[in-house]
Amino acid sequence: MxxxxxxxxxxxxxxxxxxxxxxxxxxxxxxxxxQRRIGYRVQLDTAIGTRAAHSAVTGPGGTVRRGFFNATPGLSDGTLVLLRIENDGALALTREHYTDGDDHGLTVVFGTEEPKIRRVKAIVVTAPDHPGLLTHFPDSWDGPADGATSIVLPKVPLNRGAHYKLLVLLTGGPIGSPVSVHGNIAEGVVHVNHSTTPDDKPxxxxxxxxxxxxxxxxxxxxxxxxxxxxxxxPPIGCAKGELTVTGSTAFAPVVRELAKKYEKDCEGATVRVEAHGSTSGIRRLAEEGAKTAQGSPAVIALSDGRKPGGFPQLRESMVAVSLFTLVLNDGVPVDNLALEQIRRIYRGEIKNWGELITSMDQPILLVSRDANSGTREVFQRRVLGRNEPANSSLDCEHSNDPESEVVRCELDSTEQVLSTVAKLPGAIGYTELRDGTGLKGLHRVAVDGRRPVLDEIGESSYPYREIEYAYTWGEPPADSLTSSFLTYLRWGSGQDVIRTHGHLPCSTPKGLRICGDG
CATH class of the missing domain: 1.10.287 (Helix Hairpins)
Structure with missing residues (x-):
């Protein structure tokens, strides 16, 4: 993969x-x-009796800091613990949320096993931020008995973020002995939290x-x-390898530009464009496919209109609607011809432009494409309604057939037709729309007053148009360069290039309708 x-x-x-x-x-x-949560933490745990002196460090001048309660009876092992109890959940806590019964809220335990058990001597409750909390410690609550190892706290309601503190004087176990808080909270927990120390900023x-x-x-x-x-x-869908695109010379400018873009976007891909006419491209694809034992050769054939009869192995894809146009040498001051006039010219019934323009005496020269051309096939089918007359000239200027009614030559490519029409006075030819623009010495001709306009495809009766088909030998593998380039041609960047060259992509909403109608 x-x-x-x-x-x-x-x-x-x-x-x-x-x-x-x-x-x-x-x-x-x-x-x-x-959840409903009560968090607790010990903020201070320090020795205050003789043990404080024993555990102190030597101060400046070599003196030893001593405890302040050495002379107090029974406090030689005294410790002070500051315990913070708070609502650190997102929900308020009422008396009903304590579920231990009676007025029993929480229980604070100072050690469970000797020698770490500490006993309560005195307790002070404070709530500096919420002094109203102290009213929930009623006068009847006297705190623990002297020497108790735990404190039973009442059911104190706590809003979110509210807290109170217990400062407890203890004897017995050393500092650092376990201090825990227990209790049952409806849909909640009691846990140790680890907030900042009192001197820290949150x-x-x-x-x-x-x-x-x-x-x-x-x-x-x-x-x-x-x-x-x-x-x-590389973009998703790129494939490596070599591919040959052959067939239509009218559509070749589109394919050449897309081939360069594809090679730039997809490293390791080579796309050669060898356009020699639609029929020639179909035949080459069929020959390459016949040589392939299995699979599909790396060849795509483009055709102006559907392929000729036969070739059942070829699979077609509609690419675009192409517009074509008649072109005249600039020496002929005609920019519109009736459809019947065009047919009479190609039947040899009108041989001189003077028959249409009284002030002019100029023989008509027919510059056409060879039999492999899809552009010629479209012209014969959509405009003439019959085949063109036989080839009668080698140089497109003089007749080599004394029995021919017209002077008509055949050329291999659209480019040759354009350059010849521009060079020879009285010459008329045909081309794909894009190739007929921007060239000196010739101009486009309307048919029955209708001109080839891309935005009018489907609404205009302009006859000289056809669908551009791409053919492959059977179904190429999905991960092949053939399949990848065909997708690139029909979608995404391909649509923009096709439209730039004067064609309507079949994959656009309007193109789908027109291509579907044929």
């Missing part, structure tokens, strides 16, 4: 990581914080926000490193 490259794998993994992190963050923010972003920002930043950097690299990866 061509897409399975290191760069693509990194891009996919990075994109998935970014999606997973973002999804996880949303889930966390939507699910976890919307962070601008939460921990989740910081982590998500870091991960997503890394994802963006990784993707940018892939995008901004020395070699830009």
């Amino acid at each position: 061509d897409w399975l490259t290191a760069e693509n794998l990194i891009a996919v993994v990075t994109a998935l990581l970014g999606v997973l992190v973002s999804t996880g963050a949303v889930w966390y923010e939507r699910r976890v914080p919307h 962070p601008v972003f939460s921990r989740v926000a910081r982590n998500v920002t870091v991960v997503l930043t890394l994802c963006v950097v990784a993707l940018a490193a892939i995008i901004v690299r020395e070699q830009t990866p």
Whole structure:
């Protein structure tokens, strides 16, 4: 698989990581914080008795800092604990949300096993930001008994972000002995939290926000490193190899421009354009296909109109609606011919332009394409309603057949027709619309007052138009250069180039209707 490259794998993994992190963050923010939660943490745990002196460090001058309660009876092993209890969830907490019964809200425990058990000597409750919380500690609440190892707290309602603190004087176990808070909260939890210390400023972003920002930043950097690299990866759908596009000379300018664009966009692809006429291209494709034991040869044949009879193995795709036009040497001051006048000229009934312009005496010279030309086939079918007369001239100026009614020559390409008409006085020929513009020495001719106008296709009765077909030998593999270039021709950039050259892409809404009608 061509897409399975290191760069693509990194891009996919990075994109998935970014999606997973973002999804996880949303889930966390939507699910976890919307619980009822009581968080607690110890903000201060320090020795105040003789042990404080034993554990102190030597200060300036060699003196030892000593505890302040050494002389107080029973406090030689005293410790002070400052405990913060807060609602750190997203929902308010009322008395009804405490489910332990009676007036029992939370229980604070100071150690469960000797020698780490500490016993309560005194307690102070404070709520500096929400003094009204203290009213939920009624006068009947006397706190714990002297020597108790736990404190039973009442059911204190807490709005989101509200907190209160307990300053507890303890004896017994050393500082750092476990302090835990227990209780049952309806649809909630009691947990240890890890907020900032009292002297710190709260962070601008939460921990989740910081982590998500870091991960997503890394994802963006990784993707940018892939995008901004020395070699830009080819567009999706590119294929490598060699391809020959043959057939219509009228459509060749479109294909040549697209071949250059494709080779530029898709490294490793070579597209050769060898246009020698629609019928010639169909025959070459059939010959190449017959030589191929299996599969489809790397050849596309373009034809002005459907292929001739036979060739059942060829698969067709409609590409565009092409407009064609008659062109006259500038020495003939005619810019409109009736359809019947054109037919009489090509039947040899009108041999001199003087028959149409009384002040002029100039023989008519018919400059045509050879039998391989799709442009000629369209002209015969759509305009003349019959085949052109036989070839009677080698130099397009003098007749080599004394029995011929007209002077008519055949040339191999559209370019040769255009240059010859521009050079020979009295010459008339035909061409694909785009090729008939911007050339000196000749001009386009309207038919029955109708001119070839791209925007009027489908509404105008202008007869000289045809569908451009692309043929392949059977169905080429989806990952082949043949299939890729055919898609490139019919869609995307191909549509813009086709329209620039004066054709209507079949893949556009209007083109679909007209191409479908044939």
